Amino acid sequence: QITLKESGPTLVKPTQTLTLTCTFSGFSLSTRGVGVGWIRQPPGKALEWLALVYWDDDKRYSPSLKSRLTITKDTSKNQVVLTMTNMDPVDTATYYCAHRRAPTGGDWFDPWGQGTLVTVSS
Amino acid sequence: QSVLTQPPSVSAAPGQKVTISCSGSSSNIGNNYVSWYQQLPGTAPKLLIYENNKRPSGIPDRFSGSKSGTSATLGITGLQTGDEADYYCGTWDYNLSAFWVFGGGTKLTVL
Numbered sequence: 001q002i003t004l005k006e007s008g009p010t011l012v013k014p015t016q017t018l019t020l021t022c023t024f025s026g027f028s029l030s031t032r033g034v035g036v037g038w039i040r041q042p043p044g045k046a047l048e049w050l051a052l053v054y055w056d057d058d059k060r061y062s063p064s065l066k067s068r069l070t071i072t073k074d075t076s077k078n079q080v081v082l083t084m085t086n087m088d089p090v091d092t093a094t095y096y097c098a099h100r101r102a103p104t105g106g107d108w109f110d111p112w113g114q115g116t117l118v119t120v121s122s
Numbered sequence: 123q124s125v126l127t128q129p130p131s132v133s134a135a136p137g138q139k140v141t142i143s144c145s146g147s148s149s150n151i152g153n154n155y156v157s158w159y160q161q162l163p164g165t166a167p168k169l170l171i172y173e174n175n176k177r178p179s180g181i182p183d184r185f186s187g188s189k190s191g192t193s194a195t196l197g198i199t200g201l202q203t204g205d206e207a208d209y210y211c212g213t214w215d216y217n218l219s220a221f222w223v224f225g226g227g228t229k230l231t232v233l
Contacts, residue, residue, distance in 0.1 A: 037222065096166055110172070
């Protein structure tokens, strides 16, 4: 059974850097084809994809946030870390991590973590 | 403003059928598989459909997906009150670089 859980601060101040950790079980990020992504959702708004790291350490970022994001993996700890610099109140959102599956050509996110709400406020 | 366009809301009565559209372009839906996600109130999104029209185990056959050209459609038959949720489509977009995109989401109300 695959599970993922996000952890990190619930409150950050404007201009600070946010660091979120996704701790997972049930799969290895050293297995070919596997990936872990981050997605966020401001209150009452739509999902927004942020970043994805693959088993081979290839990385993809949202073009609109690329300059502020860094995604890294620690295969030995079964963790993926997302950092976002220069936080602003508009970055207030629930942040999810999700397992990326692509065994047959297409890919999708399944399952997702429960999410963690991050509020940006002074 | 997402590159994938979904209607903000749809509604239908219990037992009826509803479809939710997801419109894109050749850089996303036109050349990539689409997946659909259901988000019940207060919960994390859950995979409903992958590779345009395949259902994960445990998803009832009341849910179906299709794709034609640069649009995809989620269909739900035999609507139940428990289907009230937000629904999102998603796929890759290749425009200078590869990045994932979600639709703006559709709120389904079962009247």
